[in-house]
Amino acid sequence: MGDDRLSQLFSALADPTRRDIVARLAVGDATVNELAEPYDVTVQAVSKHLRVLEDAGLVSRTRDAQRRPCHLETEVFDLMTKWIERYRREAEDRFRRLDAVLERMEKETTETGNRTEGAAS
Amino acid sequence: MGDDRLSQLFSALADPTRRDIVARLAVGDATVNELAEPYDVTVQAVSKHLRVLEDAGLVSRTRDAQRRPCHLETEVFDLMTKWIERYRREAEDRFRRLDAVLERMEKETTETGNRTEGAAS
DNA sequence: CGTTTCTTCAACCATCTGGTTGAAGAAGGG
DNA sequence: CCCTTCTTCAACCAGATGGTTGAAGAAACG
Numbered sequence: 001m002g003d004d005r006l007s008q009l010f011s012a013l014a015d016p017t018r019r020d021i022v023a024r025l026a027v028g029d030a031t032v033n034e035l036a037e038p039y040d041v042t043v044q045a046v047s048k049h050l051r052v053l054e055d056a057g058l059v060s061r062t063r064d065a066q067r068r069p070c071h072l073e074t075e076v077f078d079l080m081t082k083w084i085e086r087y088r089r090e091a092e093d094r095f096r097r098l099d100a101v102l103e104r105m106e107k108e109t110t111e112t113g114n115r116t117e118g119a120a121s
Numbered sequence: 122m123g124d125d126r127l128s129q130l131f132s133a134l135a136d137p138t139r140r141d142i143v144a145r146l147a148v149g150d151a152t153v154n155e156l157a158e159p160y161d162v163t164v165q166a167v168s169k170h171l172r173v174l175e176d177a178g179l180v181s182r183t184r185d186a187q188r189r190p191c192h193l194e195t196e197v198f199d200l201m202t203k204w205i206e207r208y209r210r211e212a213e214d215r216f217r218r219l220d221a222v223l224e225r226m227e228k229e230t231t232e233t234g235n236r237t238e239g240a241a242s
Numbered sequence: 243c244g245t246t247t248c249t250t251c252a253a254c255c256a257t258c259t260g261g262t263t264g265a266a267g268a269a270g271g272g
Numbered sequence: 273c274c275c276t277t278c279t280t281c282a283a284c285c286a287g288a289t290g291g292t293t294g295a296a297g298a299a300a301c302g
Contacts, residue, residue: 004137011135014128015290019204026208028215032249045291047250052289066248066299077209081202083140087147088198094149136260153279166261168280173259187269187278 005057009080012056017041018049022058025072032068126178130201133177138162139170143179146193153189 013019021035036046050070053059057076061068134140142156157167171191174180178197182189 006140007135007137010131014132014135016125016128017290019127019131023208026211026215033247041290042292043248044250044293048290051250068249072208072212074209074212077205081205084198084202087144087193088195091147091193091195094147138260154277162260163262164278165263165280169260172280184268189279 005076006079006083008056009058009076012052012058013080015049015052017046018053021046021049021053022072025059025070029069029071031064031070035070126197127200127204129177130179130197133173133179134201136170136173138167139174142167142170142174143193146180146191150190150192152185152191156191 017039024030024035032047032050033043036043050059054061058073060071060073138160145151153168153171154164157164160167171180175182179194181192181194
């Protein structure tokens, strides 16, 4: 279902353990074992989480002997913030226009109908 | 599993249909039937999607006769953008520091060790 | 070479999820 | 009052997901 990039990204960050992993990778690169240590789940489970993060483009991995250091890729964050900000702005702009219309209507009402209060805004 | 607010939010936006619903609600409020019309799924499925969005705090609903107009709540977007921006900045700051360290190390190496190239840049 | 460490693959399991159909609330309209 | 409209509830189903255990790759170490 989540076949497009944005779905993968949001889905990857929908898990608290994965968000925590991202938070720790923001501090510095780390291996699978290091990342798995704080949690009470198996290292295999963490390995799966890392694969999800990697597929989403949030994490890249290099090789260092047997270890696979994980590195946080920050560029993909833009995809999400751009999406969020777009619709947030769109909705908020609409609100402002709606408010303006309501304000004008109210002013016209007070002009033609009863003049209960001063028209100063 | 996704019991905290952030998990609910990311999870809600991980579905392309739900993101599309959010995009359309950014243009204006709409009823369940109106929202369901463009998709080839049943209206019940869309009703479920709206419940997910509502539980995540992204959508609020009022009552208008039999209709339940859906309204986009934009404030909760901040929760996500704050989280994303925090760790993005954290990681990028770390990169800048790392780059500075590497640059200094490189300069010291060229000063003490072999002087193969000019130390400019 | 055998062993130890780090990591992943494979199979399995419980639960969640997104979809369906069918029936039932909720509220107006004839 | 019935009937139609809008919406949700309930039960069900296929597939994804997050977890487990056990075994197997990959690469250093003795």
